[in-house]
């Protein structure tokens with residue numbers, strides 16, 4: 557399995573590191589536009605191989621996509637992150653041009669690649685990559701829900717004073733401060749609904765903290781987060797590499813599912829060797845369905861700013 561990670565910044569490097577440490581890929585190519593930056597990150601990471609016990613070969617490239625040729629999976633993390641006080645949607649002006657150009661470069665050298673989009677505003681960038689590449693819809697996957705679900709589980713464990721490994725929960729909808737939908741009704745502690753342990757008010761607080769999880773960290777760090785984003789992407793790449801058929805909430809191109817069409821937005825997906833192997837249709841109650849429709853309206857509004 558050959559993986560290309562475009563963007564050698566905070567998220568790209570973290571993602572490349574986790575992929576290497578998990579040792580499931582033979583090669584990781586990191587591409588960045590900044591002269592020698594990806595080469596430097598690759599060399600630094602390779603010098604951890606004997607310490608962290610992996611055999612993955614990591615190479616860097618300054619904007620030379622021929623090095624990425626024949627990639628099975630590519631991750632797009634190139635673009636600017638938000639600063640405290642900004643929304644992800646405000647990044648569209650700069651990131652749309654970058655994501656379009658990067659997607660086109662990737663498929664020139666890897667026509668069968670599966671692309672995972674990370675750059676923000678992620679649902680809109682995923683839609684843009686889908687339109688720009690003409691790849692089949694199972695091969696364009698946006699990463700947001702896996703990260704948001706990690707944050708949801710962290711907040712649930714905190715509220716329950718329980719070990720994180722006891723918690724299950726999922727976030728669907730758009731990857732935005734107001735659009736994500738933590739599915740508290742489906743969240744469990746060791747298969748018991750969390751509503752048996754937490755009041756509705758406390759669950760609302762958990763959902764709110766989850767939704768602003770990215771903004772909270774951006775305020776603390778001065779730029780957006782990278783460890784959990786890198787871990788979320790690497791888990792998705794691993795599911796594809798190992799054909800695991802695990803369910804991840806991913807931004808997927810919808811054609812009628814969840815009442816939506818011609819949009820990429822977070823829904824539960826089975827990931828395997830073909831990318832998105834199935835969009836899983838779960839029952840939403842009226843309140844959840846209303847939130848999903850509003851979230852889709854907001855993503856569609858941002859998509860409207862694209863020039864495609």
Ligand SMILES: NC(=O)c1ccc[n+]([C@@H]2O[C@H](COP(=O)([O-])OP(=O)(O)OC[C@H]3O[C@@H](n4cnc5c(N)ncnc54)[C@H](O)[C@@H]3O)[C@@H](O)[C@H]2O)c1
Pocket residue numbers: 562563564565566567568587588589590593633634635636637638647651654657658673674675676678699700703731779780781782785
């Ligand atoms: N979807 C998510 O859950 C999620 C999570 C975290 C970050 N993000 C997004 O990921 C993006 C990257 O975040 P970061 O913290 O790694 O930023 P960063 O600034 O640390 O890294 C971005 C890198 O992209 C490179 N780059 C810019 N234009 C390029 C081009 N045309 N080709 C190749 N490389 C190019 C830059 O040189 C830089 O090294 C941001 O848009 C951020 O909002 C999304």
Ligand SMILES: O=C(O)C[C@H](O)C(=O)O
Pocket residue numbers: 637638644676703731769770771774780781785
């Ligand atoms: O919050 C951000 O801008 C980055 C990312 O989308 C995140 O959720 O960490």
